[in-house]
Amino acid sequence: MSITKHDWTKEEIIAIYNRPLMDLLYDAATIHRENHDPNVVQVSTLLSIKTGGCSEDCGYCPQAARYNTNVEGNDLMTVNQVKAQALNAKSAGSSRVCMGAAWRNVKDGPEFDQVLEMVRTINKLDMEVCCTLGMITENQAQRLAEAGLYAYNHNLDTSEEYYKEVISTRGFEDRLQTIENVRKTNVTVCSGGIIGMGESIEDRAGMLVALSTLNPQPESVPINALVAVDGTPLEDEEPVEIWEMIRMVATTRIVMPETQVRLSAGRTNMSREGQAMCFFAGANSIFAGNKLLTTPNPDVNEDMKMFELLGLKPQKPFTKMVQPPTVEAEDSQFVALGEKPKWSRPGHKIERNLEASIKGK
Numbered sequence: 503m504s505i506t507k508h509d510w511t512k513e514e515i516i517a518i519y520n521r522p523l524m525d526l527l528y529d530a531a532t533i534h535r536e537n538h539d540p541n542v543v544q545v546s547t548l549l550s551i552k553t554g555g556c557s558e559d560c561g562y563c564p565q566a567a568r569y570n571t572n573v574e575g576n577d578l579m580t581v582n583q584v585k586a587q588a589l590n591a592k593s594a595g596s597s598r599v600c601m602g603a604a605w606r607n608v609k610d611g612p613e614f615d616q617v618l619e620m621v622r623t624i625n626k627l628d629m630e631v632c633c634t635l636g637m638i639t640e641n642q643a644q645r646l647a648e649a650g651l652y653a654y655n656h657n658l659d660t661s662e663e664y665y666k667e668v669i670s671t672r673g674f675e676d677r678l679q680t681i682e683n684v685r686k687t688n689v690t691v692c693s694g695g696i697i698g699m700g701e702s703i704e705d706r707a708g709m710l711v712a713l714s715t716l717n718p719q720p721e722s723v724p725i726n727a728l729v730a731v732d733g734t735p736l737e738d739e740e741p742v743e744i745w746e747m748i749r750m751v752a753t754t755r756i757v758m759p760e761t762q763v764r765l766s767a768g769r770t771n772m773s774r775e776g777q778a779m780c781f782f783a784g785a786n787s788i789f790a791g792n793k794l795l796t797t798p799n800p801d802v803n804e805d806m807k808m809f810e811l812l813g814l815k816p817q818k819p820f821t822k823m824v825q826p827p828t829v830e831a832e833d834s835q836f837v838a839l840g841e842k843p844k845w846s847r848p849g850h851k852i853e854r855n856l857e858a859s860i861k862g863k
Contacts, residue, residue, distance in 0.1 A: 510714045510757050515707040519753045523745070527783055530752035534784040537759045543809070544598060544762060544787040544817035546632070547591035551620065552578045552603040552613075559855045560659075561668045561735040562696060562728055565604040568859040571733035578603065578613050584620045588627055594802045596790055597819035598630035600655060606672065607637035607845055610838035614642070615831070618649045622828045625650030630819050632692060637676050637845050640683040644836045647687035650828035652820075653722060654684045655692040661708025664701045666850060673846035681716065688826060690721040694764065697750055698728035698742035706750060714757045721822065722787070723761050725750050727768025733861070735854040742768070744776035748783050755784025762787050762822070774808050781812065 518526065534540055554575025556565045564571035579587075588599045601620060608614055617635065624631045633646060634655035646654065659665060662674045677693075684691055695709045713720055727747055730739045747768070754763050765785040769777065777785075790802040809816070819825070829835075 506719065506759060507757070508715055508717045508719070510711055512704065512707045512711050515710050515714075515753060515757060516703060518756055519703060519707060519749055523749070526749065526752050527779075530755045530783045533759045534755050534786070538762075538786050540781075540786075541814055542786065542817045542821075543781060543814050544821075545596045545790045545805070546598040546600055546630075546764075546787060547587075547594075547596040548600045548602060548789045549584065549587050549591075550576075550604075551584060551601045551617070552576065552605070554604055556604040557606050558671045559669060559852070559859070560671075561852065561855055561858075562659075562699060562731075564731040564734055566734070569733045569735070570861060571731055575604075578616060581616065581619050581623055585623050585627070588624045588629060591790075592627060592629055594790065595806065595816045596629070597817055598632060598652070599624050600632040600634065600653075600789070602634045602655075603636070605636040607843070608635050608639075608642050610642070610840050614645075614838070618645060618831065621646060621649040621651050622830070625652070625826065625828050628819060628825070634692075637672070637680045637843070638683055639839075639841050639843055640686050641836055641839050641841065643683045643687045643689060645834065645838075647689045647826065648829040648834050648836060650826050651689050652823070652826060653690045653692045655722075655724070656680045656684070657694050657696070657724065657726075658709055658712055659695045660699060660701050661705040662712065663708060664699075664705040666848070667852060668699060670848055670850050670852050670855065673848050676845050678712075681720075690823060691716075692722035692724065692764075693720045694722075694724035694726065694766070696726040696728050696767070697746060698730075698739055698768070699736055700739060707753075710754060710757055719758045719761055721761060722764055723754055723758060724764040724766040725754060725785070726766040727771065729767050729770075733858065735852070735858040737858075741771050744772055744779070747772070747776070748779050751780045751785045752783035764788070774811065777808065778812055781814070786817070
């Protein structure tokens with residue numbers, strides 16, 4: 503097993519990223535094989551349980567209410583609707599369901615209670631449950647843990663420096679605080695970012711510094727390629743080349759050897775050969791289904807054909823950690839506190855976000 507290093511510097515990570523590709527692939531694949539079965543890849547399903555109408559100004563996101571992206575919004579799904587979707591995902595080979603709600607932060611009340619019941623329901627289907635709901639307090643994280651949550655996703659998105667060029671309605675420190683709140687429970691952390699937003703290699707390395715210096719490191723790190731959506735501030739960004747994704751996956755694998763590296767958004771632009779290179783470099787998770795929240799994704803049948811071609815097997819649930827127990831609502835030790843945390847609103851101006859907002863009116 504590789505020794506996990508928690509004091510990576512930006513310069514060290516840039517040097518890894520820029521290695522000759524064959525050397526980079528060899529080192530990443532070697533570390534991957536020391537820590538994971540190279541022929542096993544987790545299949546997860548991402549489900550948008552509440553779509554659109556978000557108050558944030560994230561430059562990449564079609565769910566921001568201020569941009570005109572023609573995303574069809576929906577209110578919070580019912581528990582039965584989510585259960586049906588989870589059963590479909592399980593029958594198609596998924597071992598994890600990730601539920602996303604277009605919220606800035608979780609607010610105590612009936613909707614959060616409904617999400618907690620969704621978590622209980624899916625955990626009882628013997629599937630890993632992940633949620634991405636925005637910022638959460640320690641008490642809210644404890645309530646999710648009691649319900650049986652396996653993982654909480656809260657992406658850093660990019661480096662702290664470049665974050666200010668993408669988002670102005672919340673601060674980078676709030677992302678870290680949410681991760682810290684999750685760490686006070688038995689819930690695992692899922693946190694990664696997006697490449698292709700106009701950032702530099704230094705910014706990509708900066709994001710990996712922020713993630714790899716956490717102790718413990720996140721159990722899951724999604725690496726997304728930007729899917730540029732018409733109407734968003736980043737609509738004109740060129741797609742990242744597959745070599746950039748391969749280098750990013752390989753570098754992530756080297757600096758976070760035990761982490762599951764998730765090959766996430768942008769796979770529709772990747773060939774099977776390109777994806778195979780990412781798996782070789784250390785990616786061991788994908789999202790299945792024809793949509794990732796609101797952006798396109800390869801059909802699950804195509805993914806299963808790719809798995810068969812490459813000799814890959816879907817990972818069984820609870821391989822990395824035992825299944826958390828579910829505490830029913832009436833037996834919960836943690837109750838709603840009606841908290842009103844002061845999450846930051848930096849308020850600086852990002853010109854391209856403002857221009858997209860004006861066009862969206």
